[in-house]
Amino acid sequence: MPTGQTSDSAVQEQSSRFREVFDRLKREVHKVFVGHDELVENVLAVLLSDGHVLLEGVPGLGKTLLARTLASALRLQFSRIQFTPDLMPADIIGTMMLTEKEGGGHELRFAEGPLVANFILADEINRATPKTQSALLEAMQERQVSVARRTMKLPEPFIVVATQNPIEQEGTYPLPEAQLDRFLVKLMVGYPQEREYHQILQRTTEVQIPTIEPVSTGEEVVAMRQIVRQVAVTDQVRGYAIRLVMATQPGSPHAPAVINRVVALGSSPRGAQGLLLMGKVRALLGGRFAVSCQDIRDVALPVLRHRVLLSFEGQSDRANTDELVQAVVGSVGELSS
Amino acid sequence: MSELHTDPDPRSEMAVLLTDCRRRVHRAWIRAQVPKAMNWGFDTLAAAAGAVFFLQLSSRVLGQASLLGWVGILVLALLAAGLPAGVVMVRAIRRQVSLTEAAERLDLGVQDHNRIAVALALSEGRDASPFGRVAIGEGLEFLRRLHRQLPGVEQAEMDWKGGLQRVAMAIGLMVVAGLISGRGAPVTVAEVPVPMGEGSAVERQWSGHSQRTREPSRPATQPVVAAVGKADRSGAAGPASKPAVKPRSEPAAGRPGGGVRAEVNASSQSESTKGEALESRGAGKPKERKTSAHARQDRDRQNKEAGLQASQAQEDSSSISQGSSGGGGMSAVQNNASQRLETRGTEREDDEADEPTEDEKSANTQRGGIQPTMKDRQAAPTRDLGISGEQGPPGGGRGGPTPPKKSRGTASLVLGVPIPDFVRGRLGPGVSKVTRERVEPAPMPGEGAVAVAAQPRSLPENPSSRYRVPPAMAATVQRYLAALHSADQEASRGNDTTGLPASRPSQE
Numbered sequence: 001m002p003t004g005q006t007s008d009s010a011v012q013e014q015s016s017r018f019r020e021v022f023d024r025l026k027r028e029v030h031k032v033f034v035g036h037d038e039l040v041e042n043v044l045a046v047l048l049s050d051g052h053v054l055l056e057g058v059p060g061l062g063k064t065l066l067a068r069t070l071a072s073a074l075r076l077q078f079s080r081i082q083f084t085p086d087l088m089p090a091d092i093i094g095t096m097m098l099t100e101k102e103g104g105g106h107e108l109r110f111a112e113g114p115l116v117a118n119f120i121l122a123d124e125i126n127r128a129t130p131k132t133q134s135a136l137l138e139a140m141q142e143r144q145v146s147v148a149r150r151t152m153k154l155p156e157p158f159i160v161v162a163t164q165n166p167i168e169q170e171g172t173y174p175l176p177e178a179q180l181d182r183f184l185v186k187l188m189v190g191y192p193q194e195r196e197y198h199q200i201l202q203r204t205t206e207v208q209i210p211t212i213e214p215v216s217t218g219e220e221v222v223a224m225r226q227i228v229r230q231v232a233v234t235d236q237v238r239g240y241a242i243r244l245v246m247a248t249q250p251g252s253p254h255a256p257a258v259i260n261r262v263v264a265l266g267s268s269p270r271g272a273q274g275l276l277l278m279g280k281v282r283a284l285l286g287g288r289f290a291v292s293c294q295d296i297r298d299v300a301l302p303v304l305r306h307r308v309l310l311s312f313e314g315q316s317d318r319a320n321t322d323e324l325v326q327a328v329v330g331s332v333g334e335l336s337s
Numbered sequence: 338m339s340e341l342h343t344d345p346d347p348r349s350e351m352a353v354l355l356t357d358c359r360r361r362v363h364r365a366w367i368r369a370q371v372p373k374a375m376n377w378g379f380d381t382l383a384a385a386a387g388a389v390f391f392l393q394l395s396s397r398v399l400g401q402a403s404l405l406g407w408v409g410i411l412v413l414a415l416l417a418a419g420l421p422a423g424v425v426m427v428r429a430i431r432r433q434v435s436l437t438e439a440a441e442r443l444d445l446g447v448q449d450h451n452r453i454a455v456a457l458a459l460s461e462g463r464d465a466s467p468f469g470r471v472a473i474g475e476g477l478e479f480l481r482r483l484h485r486q487l488p489g490v491e492q493a494e495m496d497w498k499g500g501l502q503r504v505a506m507a508i509g510l511m512v513v514a515g516l517i518s519g520r521g522a523p524v525t526v527a528e529v530p531v532p533m534g535e536g537s538a539v540e541r542q543w544s545g546h547s548q549r550t551r552e553p554s555r556p557a558t559q560p561v562v563a564a565v566g567k568a569d570r571s572g573a574a575g576p577a578s579k580p581a582v583k584p585r586s587e588p589a590a591g592r593p594g595g596g597v598r599a600e601v602n603a604s605s606q607s608e609s610t611k612g613e614a615l616e617s618r619g620a621g622k623p624k625e626r627k628t629s630a631h632a633r634q635d636r637d638r639q640n641k642e643a644g645l646q647a648s649q650a651q652e653d654s655s656s657i658s659q660g661s662s663g664g665g666g667m668s669a670v671q672n673n674a675s676q677r678l679e680t681r682g683t684e685r686e687d688d689e690a691d692e693p694t695e696d697e698k699s700a701n702t703q704r705g706g707i708q709p710t711m712k713d714r715q716a717a718p719t720r721d722l723g724i725s726g727e728q729g730p731p732g733g734g735r736g737g738p739t740p741p742k743k744s745r746g747t748a749s750l751v752l753g754v755p756i757p758d759f760v761r762g763r764l765g766p767g768v769s770k771v772t773r774e775r776v777e778p779a780p781m782p783g784e785g786a787v788a789v790a791a792q793p794r795s796l797p798e799n800p801s802s803r804y805r806v807p808p809a810m811a812a813t814v815q816r817y818l819a820a821l822h823s824a825d826q827e828a829s830r831g832n833d834t835t836g837l838p839a840s841r842p843s844q845e
Contacts, residue, residue, distance in 0.1 A: 012471070232455070234451075234459060236441065334451070337435070
């Protein structure tokens, strides 16, 4: 049984190791991906808090590049699935194939699809039909795939980084709510700053193309995830996260008036889980050992924005979910009493 | 960070450090409640002013004495403003600030990631995780440094503009209410039997200047109307005049344009005969006039008797004449007979208006109880069963014909096409059910099929055999087919690789 001092030093060491791995990954990603510091931090936070991320942005902003770079920085099995309207569930999960035995005869053998990997890049996920999109549901939540009578556990760590384009709506299928809810965060990729354009052009149009070296492994990611889950959470902070999630639900006692008016469906308990997990990562990155209400507020927007479904009135009023989440954050107080 | 170490009992140290913070939170809380108390006071003051104003106004309109004077209004205003504000402040003073609240509010004031509240909350748990223990030590260090910081207490915002508006409105309403109460008592009619003077009549006491102005003149032949007291005549409705006022006469007298009914009402009160009292009450309250025919007949009979007695007494010029309290164009005091005539005349009109109902009710009751009237009888519904389409009244829940039901579809839009609203036939099969049984294959009983060698068809298969050719065309078709066949043969003989006839016979 370690003494208090030993235990404290071990905790300090774990915390500093976490920050060191995080910074190492971030530096490696930024070798290729320029700017968007907060975006990169959030993607790494999702990776270390055992979640999945949905990147949304117009074409050409580097969504796919970010995912590919992160996969390259990790020594993990990487799969890229380009979602198209004719993609079928069996194309990504795998299927039973009739193969010849060595000694003669035939047998049915499961041929794994690209989903059976550590790092999945689901590019343009909203171009596939809901049927195919839904094939990801089991994989994202239960970390397993089922084909025929066979259920196969997916390797750990498992993360899905999906990208989608918000403007080309023709020929696309919006993600169903159940699918959206499984993404821990939804991150918006915006345009880079002017000074970032210079770096982008330098890195992409000259002879020296930066290369990415793997700086972390799957085992290290799993260990980081264990550290994240040890961060302390008090009742006050937990209650604050719960009130935030409930405030997005129309009709709840914490919901502000605008939520009752324009929101049809609020966040599920997965939203509260996401708030706490992402808050724990932020607490560790801030050198703290317990989650604060400020951590929860910082991650409220990426965690809750895709879990708020607008009502018809909200859509006709062109209500913005980001503004609604901000209103919720502004209306819920920290005090537990 | 490594110098952090957790105290053996960090919670007690935190409690000591937070004691002063609790006091400061309490004081800040009380200060924060002052605007709230003022807002509440302004709100209730405005509400009370409005209520007083409407109360005074309604009492004025109804002719009742005002309930509140200037002093009463002032006291009410002070109570209305002070009571809620006092309640808010007392609650704020009596409020206990817990350690947790002090810690959370100190965190709010410091704005640094809830370190103190987190440490306090984690120190309450006995099985804190390693991360929790480090967080406690960190929060304790933080508290030692910052326990003298100002706690964060939300200040309630004072709405000065709205508050002043409400106060101004309240003052205005109360001033108007006070003026209303100061304008004097409303009209009251006092009846005081006095000894018979000239004319031998009951003197009517009038108080209230408004009613005096409403009455234009009084005939010289009427009995003298004397004042009860000087205070009443001067316009101030003193409480001393109230006992002399019969309550029932007040609304009638105070109501503008009370007219004939008010006079009759007032005169009837001075009479002692039961019939006249009934009559006058009936004149004053129209609803009560709808009584049964029997009661009305009895009343008429009593009225007649009483009227005769009264007229005889008045002809003897020694009887008591009746006073009147009514305003309007009619004389205030009339003799009994004329009043009765007036009353009866009014009643007659009302009776005629109510006649159908009265007759119906009397017809019902005179047969020994309430019975259905013949007018309400309807034809009994037929018991013929069948689909709808019959014209008739809506079904009474007992079967029989019902009006045509609505139907759907294009056919229902065509006039004159009766469409039943259901389709004859058996019921729908319902939810399909699939059952699976595990059955071993077994040979079916019975003889096996006998194989038979296939035979060629007996008749040639050609177009003419499949289609019936009209007799008129039979020869032509036969010639055409013969020519076609011969052409094919010639082509095959001539080694024509195309296999097509060299020339098609033209149709004749």
